[in-house]
Amino acid sequence: MQTTALIDYGSGNLRSAEKALRKAAEALGGAHEIIVTADPETVAAADRVVLPGVGAFAACMTALGERAGLVAAMEEAVRTRGAPFLGICVGMQLLATRGLEFGETPGLGWISGDVKRLQPTQSAAKVPHMGWNDIRPETISDLFQHMPSPQFYFTHSFAFYPEDPAVMTASVEHGGRFAAAVERGNIAGVQFHPEKSQASGLALIGRFLEWKP
Amino acid sequence: MLKVRVIPCLDVKDGRVVKGVQFEALRDAGDPVEQALAYDAAGADELMFLDITASHEGRRPIHEVIARTADVCFMPLSVGGGVRTVEDARRLLLSGADKISINTAGVENPDLFAAASDAFGAQAVVAAIDAKQVEPGRWEVFTYGGRRATGLDVLDYARLAVERGAGEILLTSMDRDGAKTGYDNALLRAVTGAVTVPVIASGGAGQVSHLVDAVKDGGADAVLAASIFHFGEVSIAEAKAAMAAAGLPVRA
Numbered sequence: 001m002q003t004t005a006l007i008d009y010g011s012g013n014l015r016s017a018e019k020a021l022r023k024a025a026e027a028l029g030g031a032h033e034i035i036v037t038a039d040p041e042t043v044a045a046a047d048r049v050v051l052p053g054v055g056a057f058a059a060c061m062t063a064l065g066e067r068a069g070l071v072a073a074m075e076e077a078v079r080t081r082g083a084p085f086l087g088i089c090v091g092m093q094l095l096a097t098r099g100l101e102f103g104e105t106p107g108l109g110w111i112s113g114d115v116k117r118l119q120p121t122q123s124a125a126k127v128p129h130m131g132w133n134d135i136r137p138e139t140i141s142d143l144f145q146h147m148p149s150p151q152f153y154f155t156h157s158f159a160f161y162p163e164d165p166a167v168m169t170a171s172v173e174h175g176g177r178f179a180a181a182v183e184r185g186n187i188a189g190v191q192f193h194p195e196k197s198q199a200s201g202l203a204l205i206g207r208f209l210e211w212k213p
Numbered sequence: 214m215l216k217v218r219v220i221p222c223l224d225v226k227d228g229r230v231v232k233g234v235q236f237e238a239l240r241d242a243g244d245p246v247e248q249a250l251a252y253d254a255a256g257a258d259e260l261m262f263l264d265i266t267a268s269h270e271g272r273r274p275i276h277e278v279i280a281r282t283a284d285v286c287f288m289p290l291s292v293g294g295g296v297r298t299v300e301d302a303r304r305l306l307l308s309g310a311d312k313i314s315i316n317t318a319g320v321e322n323p324d325l326f327a328a329a330s331d332a333f334g335a336q337a338v339v340a341a342i343d344a345k346q347v348e349p350g351r352w353e354v355f356t357y358g359g360r361r362a363t364g365l366d367v368l369d370y371a372r373l374a375v376e377r378g379a380g381e382i383l384l385t386s387m388d389r390d391g392a393k394t395g396y397d398n399a400l401l402r403a404v405t406g407a408v409t410v411p412v413i414a415s416g417g418a419g420q421v422s423h424l425v426d427a428v429k430d431g432g433a434d435a436v437l438a439a440s441i442f443h444f445g446e447v448s449i450a451e452a453k454a455a456m457a458a459a460g461l462p463v464r465a
Binding site for chain 2: 012013014015016019020023054055056059090125126127128129130131132133134149151153155156157173174193195196197198201202
């Protein structure tokens with residue numbers, strides 16, 4: 001039995017992420033236990049870590065920091081032990097060095113780069129970027145093999161612009177091209193919401209549960 | 214390329230899906246959870262869940278029903294009806310909603326858009342506007358399920374709601390609601406021209422060509438409909454096929 005710690009820090013999409021993880025785990029035959037937790041010991045010992053997130057970068061970073069020992073436990077599991085990590089939406093953006101949403105907020109800094117407001121070059125592209133969009137593979141990623149569809153659900157006004165473009169495994173076009181997914185070693189993040197992307201989202205979560213980076 | 218969304222709307226009263234004709238003469242169209250499951254399987258892009266009588270009766274949304282609905286939806290879910298405070302919004306989001314829709318309370322207190330947007334992000338905050346034409350090219354905002362005139366101009370109010378933090382507008386034409394004669398595309402054109410956030414067309418869908426027109430003529434980013442889907446007149450697949458045939462980007 002493998003454990004996946006879904007980080008509980010008051011994120012709005014926690015319940016949906018939990019449902020989708022359980023559904024994907026069930027489809028894999030029950031070898032995965034999903035634990036919704038903010039307990040540092042549980043997180044530090046987990047085989048996999050998922051960080052959800054919606055809303056404002058600064059608010060999410062503050063909420064994460066307020067849970068005593070949580071960030072250190074995530075560092076222990078992911079950075080020291082190499083447990084596979086998946087950040088979803090703002091959970092992905094928190095990987096950045098800093099967020100430039102309301103002023104400047106330091107992120108986890110696991111993948112260098114900034115989180116900035118979308119500034120579409122064509123006025124037809126509206127912000128928030130809301131709805132289903134096609135992602136384009138940029139590099140080969142195990143996580144995106146055998147997807148039933150390249151369409152995923154996005155809802156965001158800010159995006160992660162990594163310093164090293166090579167970490168961008170998939171991109172999306174909306175008045176300019178930006179990161180739909182990033183990956184470096186055992187650390188992955190997706191800007192879209194797999195927990196809301198029906199079959200393609202559940203397939204991606206299933207790939208993550210089996211991922212051996 | 215971003216797809217045009219097809220959004221079935223579940224108008225709910227006392228835990229059951231209903232659909233009003235111009236907000237009156239309600240017909241029962243079933244259980245919300247069953248409907249959500251069916252739409253999830255049919256490939257709907259998003260689901261809108263409106264507790265239509267909440268403000269009128271001074272009730273709070275039925276969180277248990279919403280939670281059960283959200284549990285079977287692996288698609289985005291917007292919820293509205295009786296959202297009056299940031300706490301109301303928080304409870305809905307924690308029940309499993311992705312977006313909360315603010316109608317009457319936003320007119321009475323536009324700062325609610327700012328407070329909700331600061332707490333949850335603009336992408337989670339929808340301004341629901343019930344609009345009625347008062348003269349050619351001018352529409353007025355109505356509240357309390359279409360019962361109360363506000364004297365507010367729809368374009369002014371739409372701009373205000375977005376400026377305060379709404380990330381999307383759900384625009385319902387009261388003149389067309391339940392009439393099945395097509396969306397009010399002049400109203401849609403006016404509002405999509407006035408704001409930079411996505412606009413959902415609502416009120417008036419009677420056949421698939423109306424969905425196409427709302428996007429091509431009205432500039433809508435998404436089309437919402439209730440009765441044509443609920444009573445099986447049009448399937449989600451048929452709606453998307455017609456939109457694709459008209460050259461609109463839709464999700465396969």
